Amino acid sequence: MERLNLDGWLPIRIWQQAGEWRVDWCWFGDTPLHQPFFREAVDAALRLPFNQAFRRQTPLAVLSEWRAISPGLEPSAFIFHASRCGSTLISQMLAQLDNHIVISEPPPLDTLLRSDLPAAERRSAIAGLLSAYGQRRRGVEQRLVIKLDAWNIAELPLLRECFPATPWMFVYRDPLEIAVSHSRRPGMHMVPGMIGASGLDDGLPFDGREAYIARRLGRLLEMAVAHCRDYEGLAVNYRELPGAMAGRLAEFFALDAVQREQVFAAVGRHAKQPTEVFVGDSQSKRREASPQLRECVERWARGPYEALGGGFSVESDDAIASRLTPTIDLQ
Template sequence: MEPLNFDGWLPIRIWPVAGQWQVDWCWFGDTPLHQPFFRDAVEDALRLPFNQAFRRQTPLAALTAWQAQSPGIAPSAFVLHASRCGSTLISQMLAQLDDHIVVSEPPPLDALLRSDLPDAERQAAIAGLLSAYGQRRRGVEKHLVIKLDAWNIGEWPLLQACFADTPWLFLYRDPLEIAVSHLRRPGMHMVPGMLGDCVLEDGLPFEGREDFIARRVGRLLEAGLVHCRDAAGFLVNYSELPAAMTGRLARFFRLSDEQQQRVFAVATRHAKQPSRAFIADGEEKRREASALLQARVQTCARAPYEALEKLRGA
């Protein structure tokens, strides 16, 4: 078998075709992943003339073969979150560091985590995928941080089975503020029928958007609570950001004093829209919440939030 050469290439899509899983690759060269989300980096890369002219597609087994030939950096941390609670800020701060590879919510990882592949094949593919993301494309990288989609808290046991020794954190926020954010502009997991089967499904009828979103926020927090209790997750409340990057989070990510100074270069900008200045809006969101939303959040999400706060304090 001829040696593989995926230098500068990253997997951007994984999907089944007639029962056979395929991988789409895109050439990034040595360009770092500095955008708020992996999909943004993919969109930028696909505009390159080279990627418009050339396409590379392989069977899923190519991930494992490339890992065997060129092992990438093993994940140094996983970031899980309840959505709209500062995880993008953390990933953008870490992306300022030359020795960090930060991959934020890559769709190929979600596809594998929620696939129907046999466990052994799925775990091998996940390890190969993250090895591909961990390639030293610039030669200075030492750490690989993966931020997952919010709903992937449901697949955490599978991912932890692949990387049992990798530390992880769960970031959360006052559930009323999360719910208002999704009422303003819902994520795909807060739109009925858009995401498909995941930990957020409860199979029960719902009455309006407030009810649907409040219940889903509650299930996210409950899943985070269960896994943090069972698997020693590092809990972080949105209210601790960004200051925690010079304290608890600096120790979690093992940042030097110089690195702590560098990560704050983006702390004053809006994490998802870097051209805009960041403005704290927690109080505004709480005022905006309707009486119905407040009641539904109180019923569905307040108890797991308070339990997370108690666990964090302990």
């Protein structure tokens, strides 16, 4: 173990092979992770000639061993979300800060959270994985923020076992707008069977795409209501963004006065497609919703949305844009 050296390497995949759990590593050196999603940073790194010539795979236990040799930052915040609701904007704003490491929806974490590993081994592996992500690769990092996949709200109690003191938030949006977004372009958790067994499963038969989306969304919001109550989570409505990053979210993330200004450097572009300018779509989504989708959302998702504190007045996209300088993407 004394010769183990993974400086500059990050775990990019965890899988089971012939009964043994393995870790695939990729060399990032001191390159910061500024992409909207971790998988995009991985794709960029894998194009480097070094990573095309050299690959590194280890047993899962190496995560704990590397943590013992070179402990990384402990997570300072977790971002959970309902999907298509502003969480990417928050993570991109934080990624503007040199002393922040922001890891957005890393597949290896989802793999471990939903694995069948023994409880103690799984907790150790999760702690080791986040320690690897929290390595001070540039020497200036002070905080580690993890944004999880939307369906990982079901695994929040497990993550709390590993990091009971880490604050967490849940970002959400009017469920009709989320449902329309998934009707246009469904996320992985809104396609039957795509993510495998999940806490979003309700055991009911598939009875149409719109009902399926609304049921999944409703279950996700229900779990968020329960977890915010039981584990003291901070519920953040889409309509609070981005202004809350200069107010209560700045306090949540412990941003100083200079950082509160720096984070707004991300404002003005599409959060998931930074080369594009944001065009508001809340009103168009509500107009696009079919009567059946509206009925399904009201039945399955409206109640938990209101329980989260979702009673915000509906504003037009122009009204939202008028209080944002410049306009931004709130996805």
